[in-house]
Amino acid sequence: MSSRGALEITLLPGARELLGMHARELPQRDDLCGAFCGALALAASGLGRRDGEPLDQDAVALAAGSVVCEAPDAHTLPHGEGGRRDYRLALPFVADPAVSGTTAGGVVVALAELSAGRLAAIPYAGPWSAATLGGLFDLAAGLPRAATLIANLATRHLWGGGASVVQLLDHLLDGREDGPAPDWDVGHFACIVGRVDGPAGRLYAVADTYPALGHDGLHMQPELRLAAAIDRRDMPAGGVIVAVLAQDAEAVRAGARAIGLQERIWDNGTIALGASR
Numbered sequence: 001m002s003s004r005g006a007l008e009i010t011l012l013p014g015a016r017e018l019l020g021m022h023a024r025e026l027p028q029r030d031d032l033c034g035a036f037c038g039a040l041a042l043a044a045s046g047l048g049r050r051d052g053e054p055l056d057q058d059a060v061a062l063a064a065g066s067v068v069c070e071a072p073d074a075h076t077l078p079h080g081e082g083g084r085r086d087y088r089l090a091l092p093f094v095a096d097p098a099v100s101g102t103t104a105g106g107v108v109v110a111l112a113e114l115s116a117g118r119l120a121a122i123p124y125a126g127p128w129s130a131a132t133l134g135g136l137f138d139l140a141a142g143l144p145r146a147a148t149l150i151a152n153l154a155t156r157h158l159w160g161g162g163a164s165v166v167q168l169l170d171h172l173l174d175g176r177e178d179g180p181a182p183d184w185d186v187g188h189f190a191c192i193v194g195r196v197d198g199p200a201g202r203l204y205a206v207a208d209t210y211p212a213l214g215h216d217g218l219h220m221q222p223e224l225r226l227a228a229a230i231d232r233r234d235m236p237a238g239g240v241i242v243a244v245l246a247q248d249a250e251a252v253r254a255g256a257r258a259i260g261l262q263e264r265i266w267d268n269g270t271i272a273l274g275a276s277r
Contacts, residue, residue, distance in 0.1 A: 007172060008197040011205075012137075014044030014146025015193045019207060019218075021048065022191075026217050028057060028209035029084045030076075031068045034102030034152070034189040035061035036209045038110055041148035041191070041243035047115050055114050058088040063113050064106030067271060069097040078184040080212035094271065101270040102189070104152055104239060108265065111243055120249035124261040125239040128231040130223045134202070135259035136240060137195055143248050149192040150241040151206075152268055153229035156185040158221055161214030171222055172198025179222065183213055187235055187268055196220070236269030 012018075021043035028036040038060035042048060048055055060066075070093045072083050094100050104123055111121040124136065140147035160180030170176040194205035203220040211217045221229075232238035242252050256263065 005173060006199070009194065010137075010141050010197070011194040012140050012147050012149065012192070013143055014148065017046065017146065018044035018148060018191065018193060022207045022217060025057065026209070026211050027081060027084055029087055030072060031100045032057045032061050032066060032102065033209045034104075034107050034150075035064055035066050035110070037148075037150045037189045037191050038064065038107050038243075040207065041111060041121070041150060042114060042119065044148045045115070045119055045146040045243070045245055047119060050114060050116070056088065058091070059114060060107070060110045061091055061102065062089050063110035064102050065092075065109075066102040066106060067092050067094045067100050069093070069100040070095050073097040076186055078210050078212050081210050099269065099271045101187075101268075103270045104241060104268055105265040107150065107189075107241055118246055120244055120246045120252075122242045122244070122249060122252055122256070122263060123239055123265050124242065124256060125237065125264045125266045126231060126262060127260065128227050128239075130227050132259055132261055133223060133227045133230065136242070136256065136261065137192065137204070139252060139255040139259075140242060140244075141195075143244060143251065145245045145248055147248070148243040150189060150243060151192055151226070151230050152187070152189050152232075152238040152240070152266070153226070154232040154235050154238060155188050155229065156182050156234075157229035158182050158225055159219075161208070161219035163220060168203060168220055171201040172196060172203060173200055175200035177222065177224075179225075187232070187238070192226075192240075237266035238268060239266045
């Protein structure tokens with residue numbers, strides 16, 4: 001392959017373990033996208049069980065204070081998904097689907113609690129641009145141990161998960177932006193697990209929470225699209241939670257400060273009930 005077509009692929013440390021858990025756990029249970037991603041972060045760091053019990057999406061949801069809508073809401077599901085309500089643990093319910101789900105702060109608390117402090121979950125509220133997203137990914141990719149980027153984003157800004165190989169290559173090699181329309185329009189959590197750099201464009205690999213999105217829940221997103229989705233300027237705020245082993249937390253904080261990211265919890269519009277505190 002000539003240098004004109006050279007591509008560089010980078011996986012975050014711990015991505016293979018995360019993707020193994022991702023394949024086993026799909027799809028998320030209703031309203032548990034944040035908890036699903038939290039469970040993936042635990043698995044990536046080798047913390048999939050505690051006291052013989054699985055640290056799955058239900059365990060994270062209970063610790064995070066996630067709330068579930070009393071009735072299924074088909075409008076919050078991507079096309080081709082029927083929902084999943086086989087909860088393993090008893091979770092609190094709420095009538096209003098607009099406030100059900102998991103808060104960013106709940107994910108942070110749950111990861112620290114369920115890992116007994118071995119995992120640090122550091123929330124970054126922005127500002128989000130191609131530069132800060134790329135800088136944070138580079139920081140995570142350079143760590144010696146597992147690092148998970150949990151993005152709280154607006155799906156309306158993403159490409160649809162069914163982008164063809166031709167569309168992906170057109171973006172990487174020529175910088176073209178004409179990908180498929182978004183699959184759905186909600187506030188959502190998903191994990192960033194890798195990146196492909198080309199001569200004229202950059203794509204991020206996203207491990208999503210439903211198999212109907214992309215290929216078994218995996219899809220590629222252009223850098224500007226993903227940064228805009230995390231920025232969420234047209235809906236309640238978003239951000240990225242960086243989940244790393246505690247010994248790597250200071251390196252993350254120092255690097256994030258250097259690229260101008262603000263460490264703080266954001267309000268994504270969800271309420272929290274019954275969280276462990």
